Amino acid sequence: MEEIKIVFHQKYLKYDFGPGHPFWAGRAAPFLEKLKKYKIPHEILVPEKASDEDILLVHTKDYLNRVKRLARECGALSIDTPVNPDILEASYYSVGGSIMALEHTLKGERVMNLLGGLHHAGISDSSGFCIFNDHAIAIRKLQKDGKIKKAMIYDIDVHAGQGTQEIFYSDPKVFTISLHQDPTTLYPGTGFASQKGEGAGEGYNLNMPLPPGTGEKEYLQALDSVLPLAKKFPHDVVVLVLGVDTFEEDPLASIKLKEETYQKIGQRFKKFAKLAVMCAGGYSRKTPDLWLSFLKGYLWP
Numbered sequence: 011m012e013e014i015k016i017v018f019h020q021k022y023l024k025y026d027f028g029p030g031h032p033f034w035a036g037r038a039a040p041f042l043e044k045l046k047k048y049k050i051p052h053e054i055l056v057p058e059k060a061s062d063e064d065i066l067l068v069h070t071k072d073y074l075n076r077v078k079r080l081a082r083e084c085g086a087l088s089i090d091t092p093v094n095p096d097i098l099e100a101s102y103y104s105v106g107g108s109i110m111a112l113e114h115t116l117k118g119e120r121v122m123n124l125l126g127g128l129h130h131a132g133i134s135d136s137s138g139f140c141i142f143n144d145h146a147i148a149i150r151k152l153q154k155d156g157k158i159k160k161a162m163i164y165d166i167d168v169h170a171g172q173g174t175q176e177i178f179y180s181d182p183k184v185f186t187i188s189l190h191q192d193p194t195t196l197y198p199g200t201g202f203a204s205q206k207g208e209g210a211g212e213g214y215n216l217n218m219p220l221p222p223g224t225g226e227k228e229y230l231q232a233l234d235s236v237l238p239l240a241k242k243f244p245h246d247v248v249v250l251v252l253g254v255d256t257f258e259e260d261p262l263a264s265i266k267l268k269e270e271t272y273q274k275i276g277q278r279f280k281k282f283a284k285l286a287v288m289c290a291g292g293y294s295r296k297t298p299d300l301w302l303s304f305l306k307g308y309l310w311p
C-alpha cells in the first residue's frame with residue numbers, strides 16, 4: 011500500500027460555523043484516528059498560513075477587506091456562511107494547505123488536504139460555507155511561480171462549484187470538470203451543461219448535472235465518461251474536489267452513493283500520477299468512513 015500525505019493543521023478544527031450548522035468542523039479528528047486504527051501508512055504535513063498576496067491571486071482586494079471586516083464584526087458573507095476571527099484564520103491555513111498539497115503532488119506524492127476544495131468562493135463574493143477558493147489560489151500560485159502551466163480540476167462534490175467556475179471561466183489553462191446534482195434541484199442553482207466557458211476558455215468548463223436519486227451505476231458511468239478527457243488535455247497537475255456529500259445518507263443532497271462506491275471512485279483516480287485530493291463537502295456522520303473508503307481504492311495495489 012502506498013503512503014498518503016495528509017495535510018492538516020490544528021487550526022482546521024476552528025473552521026466551525028456554530029451549533030446547528032451542517033458543516034462538521036471536527037470531522038478531521040475521527041478520520042486521523044481511523045488512519046491509525048486501520049494502519050494506513052501516512053504522514054501529516056502541517057501547512058503554513060497563506061498570505062494576503064496569495065489570496066489576491068484570485069479574490070479582489072475589496073472582497074478580502076470585506077471578509078476581514080466581517081470577521082472582526084462576527085458577521086456573515088451570506089445567510090449560511092458566518093465569519094469570525096477563527097473561521098478567517100482557518101481559511102488562510104486551508105489555502106496554505108492546498109498550496110502545500112499541490113507542491114507535494116508535483117514531487118509524485120499522494121496528498122490529501124483535509125480542509126480544501128472550498129469551491130463556492132468566487133472572485134468577489136461567496137456563500138456555501140466557503141471563504142477563500144483554496145484550490146484556485148493554489149493553482150494560480152504555482153502558475154505564477156513557474157511550477158505548473160496547466161491544471162485540471164475534477165470536482166465531484168454534490169454541489170456545483172460556481173466559484174471555481176467563475177474564476178477559470180475564460181481561462182484555457184485550467185480545465186474544470188464538475189459532476190453534481192442537477193442545480194435546478196440544489197444549491198447553488200447554477201452549473202448547467204450549457205455553461206462551457208467563454209472566450210479563450212470556451213470548451214474548458216464542463217458541467218455534468220445528475221438527477222436527484224442517481225445511484226452508483228449511473229454515477230460511475232458518468233464519471234467514466236469524463237475521466238478520459240484528461241488524456242486530451244496536457245496538464246501538470248490534477249485537483250480532485252472530493253465532496254462526499256453524494257452519499258445516500260447525506261442530509262443536504264439527494265445523490266445515492268454507498269460507502270463502497272467511494273472505494274470504486276478511489277480506484278479510478280489511482281491512475282493519475284499527479285493528483286491532489288481536497289476534502290470538500292460531506293455532512294453525514296459517516297464522512298470519515300467515506301474518506302477511508304476512497305483511500306482503500308486509491309492506495310491499495
Ligand SMILES: [Zn+2]
Pocket residue numbers: 167168169253255290291292
Ligand atoms: Zn457540497
